[in-house]
Amino acid sequence: xxxxxxxxxxxxxxxxxxxxxxxxxxxxxxxxxxxxxxxxxxxxxxxxxxxxxxxxxxxxxxxxxxxxxxxxxxxxxxxxxxxxxxxxxxxxxxxxxxxxxxxxxxxxxxxxxxxxxxxxxxxxxxxxxxxxxxxxxxxx
Amino acid sequence: xxxxxxxxxxxxxxxxxxxxxxxxxxxxxxxxxxxxxxxxxxxxxxxxxxxxxxxxxxxxxxxxxxxxxxxxxxxxxxxxxxxxxxxxxxxxxxxxxxxxxxxxxxxxxxxxxxxxxxxxxxxxxxxxxxxxxxxxxxxxxxxxxxxxxxxxxxxxxxxxxxxxxxxxxxxxxxxxxxxxxxxxxxxxxxxxxxxxxxxxxxxxxxxxxxxxxxxxxxxxxxxxxxxxxxxxxxxxxxxxxxxxxxxxxxxxxxxxxxxxxxxxxxxxxxxxxxxxxxxxxxxxxxxxxxxxxxxxxxxxxxxxxxxxxxxxxxxxxxxxxxxxxxxxxxxxxxxxxxxxxxxxxxxxxxxxxxxxxxxxxxxxxxxxxxxxxxxxxxxxxxxxxxxxxxxxxxxxxxxxxxxxxxxxxxxxxxxxxxxxxxxxxxxxxxxxxxxxxxxxxxxxxxxxxxxxxxxxxxxxxxxxxxxxxxxxxxxxxxxxxxxxxxxxxxxxxxxxxxxxxxxxxxxxxxxxxxxxxxxxxxxxxxxxxxxxxx
Numbered sequence: 001x002x003x004x005x006x007x008x009x010x011x012x013x014x015x016x017x018x019x020x021x022x023x024x025x026x027x028x029x030x031x032x033x034x035x036x037x038x039x040x041x042x043x044x045x046x047x048x049x050x051x052x053x054x055x056x057x058x059x060x061x062x063x064x065x066x067x068x069x070x071x072x073x074x075x076x077x078x079x080x081x082x083x084x085x086x087x088x089x090x091x092x093x094x095x096x097x098x099x100x101x102x103x104x105x106x107x108x109x110x111x112x113x114x115x116x117x118x119x120x121x122x123x124x125x126x127x128x129x130x131x132x133x134x135x136x137x138x139x140x
Numbered sequence: 141x142x143x144x145x146x147x148x149x150x151x152x153x154x155x156x157x158x159x160x161x162x163x164x165x166x167x168x169x170x171x172x173x174x175x176x177x178x179x180x181x182x183x184x185x186x187x188x189x190x191x192x193x194x195x196x197x198x199x200x201x202x203x204x205x206x207x208x209x210x211x212x213x214x215x216x217x218x219x220x221x222x223x224x225x226x227x228x229x230x231x232x233x234x235x236x237x238x239x240x241x242x243x244x245x246x247x248x249x250x251x252x253x254x255x256x257x258x259x260x261x262x263x264x265x266x267x268x269x270x271x272x273x274x275x276x277x278x279x280x281x282x283x284x285x286x287x288x289x290x291x292x293x294x295x296x297x298x299x300x301x302x303x304x305x306x307x308x309x310x311x312x313x314x315x316x317x318x319x320x321x322x323x324x325x326x327x328x329x330x331x332x333x334x335x336x337x338x339x340x341x342x343x344x345x346x347x348x349x350x351x352x353x354x355x356x357x358x359x360x361x362x363x364x365x366x367x368x369x370x371x372x373x374x375x376x377x378x379x380x381x382x383x384x385x386x387x388x389x390x391x392x393x394x395x396x397x398x399x400x401x402x403x404x405x406x407x408x409x410x411x412x413x414x415x416x417x418x419x420x421x422x423x424x425x426x427x428x429x430x431x432x433x434x435x436x437x438x439x440x441x442x443x444x445x446x447x448x449x450x451x452x453x454x455x456x457x458x459x460x461x462x463x464x465x466x467x468x469x470x471x472x473x474x475x476x477x478x479x480x481x482x483x484x485x486x487x488x489x490x491x492x493x494x495x496x497x498x499x500x501x502x503x504x505x506x507x508x509x510x511x512x513x514x515x516x517x518x519x520x521x522x523x524x525x526x527x528x529x530x531x532x533x534x535x536x537x538x539x540x541x542x543x544x545x546x547x548x549x550x551x552x553x554x555x556x557x558x559x560x561x562x563x564x565x566x567x568x569x570x571x572x573x574x575x576x577x578x579x580x581x582x583x584x585x586x587x588x589x590x591x592x593x594x595x596x597x598x599x600x601x602x603x604x605x606x607x608x609x610x611x612x613x614x615x616x617x618x619x620x621x622x623x624x625x626x627x628x629x630x631x632x633x634x635x636x637x638x639x640x641x642x643x644x645x646x647x648x649x650x651x652x653x654x655x656x657x658x659x660x661x662x663x664x665x666x667x668x669x670x671x672x673x674x
Contacts, residue, residue, distance in 0.1 A: 013228035013244040015315055018355060021555055022562040039316070040240060040667055064228065065481070065595050066243035092446050092479050095593055096582050113446040113479065114575045117566055 003030075004128030006057045007050050007085070009037030011070045016063035019091055023059060023120060030121040032128070043074040050078070050085045056128040057108075062091035068098065075106045084134065086127040090115065152400040152570075153358040155523050161515035166522050174467075174508040175432075178416035180409045180521060181509035182467040183432040192505060194221040194271055194470035195495040198438070200250030201227075201482060202599040204260035207250040211265055213485070219492060221301070223472055224261065225249035226276035231315035232666075233277055235650030236599070237606040240667050246599025248482045252276055253648040254609055258284030259291070267294045271470070272301035273346075273436075277317070278331045280649045282344065283639045302343035302392060302436070303331065308369045308541050309352045312551040318666025319657055321545045327635060327656070329376045334636040336387040343434065345373065345391045353396045354442045355554045356561025359407040360524065362396060364531035365550075367414065371532075372541045374423055384423050388430035391415075392469070397459040398440045404459070405511060406520035408435050408466035414525055436470040437463050442561075444479045447574035449588040452476035457494050464504055465511055471495060480592040487591060606648070613646040621645035622655050622674045629659035647673075 008024045010017060017039060024034045035053050037046060050058050058074070060067060067089060078085060086108035094102070099110040109123045149157050158165075172178075175185035199214060199222065200207045211222050227249035229241035236251035245251050250261065265272070267289055274281035281303050289299055306314055307324035317324070335344030347370050353362035370391065377387060393411060397404050415433040419425045439459035444452045456473040463471050473491035475483030483491070499505055511517045535544070544550055564570040571577045621642035628638040635656070642652050651673050654664035664672040 011243075013232060013241055015228065015232070018558045018562070021558055025559060042240065064244060065247055066598075068595070069243040069598070093481065095446075095480060095589075097593055114579075 003032045004056045004125065005033040005035065005053060006059055006124060007035045007037050007046060007053065007055045008059045008061065009041045009046060010039050010061050010063070011041045011043075011046070012064070012066040013040075014062065014064040014066050015039050017061070019063065020061035023061065023090060026117045026120060027124065030125075032124070043070055043077050046074060047077045047081055047083060051081055051083050055085045056131045057086050057088055057124055059088050059090065059124070062089055062093055065093060071102060071107060072105055084131055086131065088124060088127065090120070151403040151520070152398065153360040153403060153524075153527065155403070155520065155527070161519055163515060165515050166518035174512070177420070177428070177431055178413040179432040180413040181512045182412070183434065183469070185508065187506055187508050192499045193464070193468060195219060195492060196221040196223040196273060196470055196472040198223040198225050198275065198472055198474075198483065199488060200225045201596050202246040203251055203602045203605065204257040206246075206599075208261055208263050208265070210485070214488070214492070215265065215270060217489065217492060218496070221271040221273060221470060222265070223273045224276060224281075227251050228315065230276055230649070233317040233649060233653035234665070234667070235606060235648050237603040238650065238665075238667070239669050242600075242603070243598050245602050247596045249275070251599060251602050252280070252284070253606060253650060254646065255284065255287050255643040256609070258288050262288045267292065268298045273470075274301070274303040276303070277649070278303040278305055278344065279327045279635060279639055280652070282331050282335060282339070282342075283636060283643055286338070286640060287643060296339050297341060299339050299342050302346045304346045304348040304351070304394060305331070305373070306348050306351055306369065308372060308545060309365070309550055309554075312545070313355050313554040314351045316666065317653065318662060320660050320662060321542045323656060323660045323662075325372065325376055325542075328373055329380070330634045330636055332373065332377050332387055333380060333382055334634055335390070336382060340390070343390045343392045345387060346394050346436070347391070348394045350394050350396045350438050352554065354440070356442070356557045359398070359400070359403050360527045360531055361557065363407060363411055363528045364535060366393060366395075367418070367528065367532045368535055368541060371418070378423070384419070384425045385427040385430050388419055388423070388425050389427065392434035392436055394436045394438065396440050397437050397463050399443050399455065399459065401458065401462050402517060402520055403524070404462045405466040406517060406524045408463075408468065409517070409521040410524035410528060411435065413521070414528060434469045435467070437468045438472045439463070439474045441474045441478050444474060444476065445572060445574050446479040448580055448585055449476055449592060451574055452479070453490060453494070456491060457498070460494055460498055461504065464498055467509060476588065477592040481594075482596055484591050484594065609646070610648070617645045618642075618647050619674050622647050622651060625652060626655045626659050626674070629656055
């Protein structure tokens with residue numbers, strides 16, 4: 001699994017899928033495996049998918065403010081289930097101030113509106129490498 | 141098209157554009173005066189003298205009471221129409237106390253579920269004078285409006301406003317409501333039929349091409365899909381034995397207005413012409429009022445950027461000007477902070493002022509169709525008409541809309557356009573100032589930023605209020621009304637009276653929608669959480 005496995009979805013009633021579908025395709029084109037979780041996810045459903053699929057990264061596309069409430073819960077659940085997946089966010093509604101707040105909460109990366117495909121791919125690839133190195137060290 | 145021609149020589153829809161235009165460039169250009177068939181130049185010959193077009197701002201947040209305060213603020217500032225937007229749970233036909241709605245209730249619109257909500261929403265709003273447009277599920281919005289009007293003794297035939305319908309595409313690209321194609325089409329047809337009889341001035345048939353074109357469709361694709369939907373719904377309503385002239389005069393199209401200035405104007409002119417020919421020659425409408433379609437519009441939210449927010453005011457102004465020159469009947473300017481949030485009060489006011497400045501200061505609305513006769517605009521109008529018609533024919537040749545919907549053809553169409561839109565910005569093929577050109581470092585991009593940082597918190601008190609509403613009602617009466625609604629669905633009767641009755645018996649929208657879903661063999665709750673009441 002050298003290129004990484006990424007779960008992509010939106011949460012709650014956030015139904016604008018444009019960003020999620022576009023990013024899923026960008027990552028697939030870059031050789032990654034994408035588990036497309038679609039719309040209407042909850043922190044529980046995303047964590048379950050991430051654990052079942054042994055995902056390196058969970059990418060949440062944010063086009064409503066619901067993420068502000070959902071992300072802390074998602075991070076807590078990941079810890080609870082001992083899942084090593086990193087959480088990344090992307091979407092037009094995220095302001096620079098909110099991005100800082102989310103990183104402080106434990107989100108690994110935030111891609112703001114206007115982020116290029118290259119930035120997204122290289123940012124996520126780095127997180128995949130980190131996790132795989134951590135796992136390799138842990139099994140030694 | 142010669143090789144090596146730059147992108148700059150095409151419209152956004154890919155129509156090749158010449159350096160200049162001459163009389164020979166348009167063949168069947170509009171030589172008739174405005175107000176005459178085929179209405180390319182406008183519905184009426186007289187310029188809007190006083191009052192102008194209807195100037196709306198899209199609004200609604202929190203619960204009905206809070207939204208009502210916002211509406212009274214807008215009316216007090218001179219707004220002549222209200223555009224009520226439901227929050228995402230409401231648009232998706234689930235109640236605000238649904239577990240999946242906990243973080244969205246009341247944030248991007250108003251939470252509407254009960255008859256009391258409509259009473260509070262419309263309190264002290266003069267229903268006789270203010271046109272009320274509902275961006276909320278039509279079946280329930282029309283029922284709520286009727287209940288309030290009757291209680292306040294406002295004759296139904298005085299009610300003006302509209303409600304949007306996108307039955308063909310809602311599962312694919314807008315709010316999913318968890319209902320099959322057949323149920324969606326039926327609910328829309330029921331509302332059209334009911335309003336044709338009871339609310340003759342209310343536009344119950346708003347073809348909303350805005351919503352689905354926001355996924356990155358170009359102007360030709362937007363109108364082609366719009367006409368596919370109009371044609372499907374007209375055929376459905378005609379099958380019920382309803383006279384075309386009893387509902388066609390109240391058909392309106394809510395179009396998007398993007399940044400390609402002349403193409404958007406040509407799109408609207410071509411749409412009026414296509415509609416007139418279609419409704420008269422194909423569907424046999426005899427009343428001249430049926431021939432001229434009302435065009436309303438929102439300026440494009442998709443073209444607004446999170447970067448350099450003041451630029452969005454310029455975009456809104458440019459698009460609004462195009463709409464006025466094209467003769468739009470009602471306009472809503474998307475607020476400058478829309479890329480980041482549900483619009484703030486300040487941004488709403490700027491949007492309203494944009495329209496007021498265009499109307500009161502520029503003088504552009506003194507003459508109907510001021511661009512009529514422009515070689516370029518007439519040529520572009522002809523070309524848009526040709527291309528929209530060709531695409532409608534091409535899609536209809538693929539099969540019935542129900543088949544295309546069930547097979548996922550529409551869904552694939554939208555996904556492809558989303559992808560195209562994204563890659564055109566990524567590649568720089570489409571220049572968006574502040575995004576892929578003329579950027580500012582975030583530290584310098586501060587103007588109006590403070591407005592966009594404030595958030596509307598989920599209206600959690602709404603959850604408790606709905607629980608109390610459920611606990612305080614006569615459950616037997618509510619259940620009986622829901623069973624009656626289910627029977628009506630199965631019998632094939634018009635659903636509006638049964639929805640009004642169930643609303644009076646304190647059934648909520650989520651419960652009524654659930655019963656309709658079940659009657660069509662779909663899950664009561666699309667998210668599998670809430671238990672059915674009957």
